[in-house]
Amino acid sequence: MDQPNDNIMVALIPTDISWCKIDFPHVTLVYCGKIQNAKSFWRNELIKRVSSLSIITNPIYLKVSGVEVFGEEEKVDVLRLVSTPELLSMRTFLEEFDKGDFPVYKPHATIGPEGSVTNWNSQSTPQPTFLVFENIVISWGEEQLFFNLRKL
Secondary structure, eight states, X not given: OOOOOOEEEEEEEXXXXXXXXXXXXXXEEEEEEEGGGSOTTHHXXXXXXXXXXXXXXXXXXXXXXXXXXXXXXXXXXXEEEOOOHHHHHHHHHHGGGOOOSOSSOOOEEEEEETTHHHHHHHTTOOOOSEEEEEEEEEEETTEEEEEEOOOO
8 A cells, every 4th residue: 555655855857757667757856854744834945945946047957877776675776867066056055954864965866666777778768868857846745846947
């Protein structure tokens, strides 16, 4: 039985998702924890911060450095992405909301469960060399609030 999603995160949404085998392709900027642990004023503060970020940030292009497997219990295939100053600046802008357990930020986009790349290659889906992001989203449980990044 599926558990309801009670996580909060801010993520970038790729424009092309042909490489992906999951329902919600994204690159997490910050994981903000569980809804029940969120401070009451966080929601509005997070919305203001992400809205401001979308106004000052151009669409972002991230180079794919390869495919890796992430996870311990639930393993997934991911596209590893090359970090850029723009990406790190976006993350820094939101860092006060970060509740993630990982000491090092490893930008990646999940392809699907481990073994997805095997299926992916057999379907002649080419590995992308870049991912383009024009939107940023706040996921608050099942609710999602999307913002367009500023157009060049």
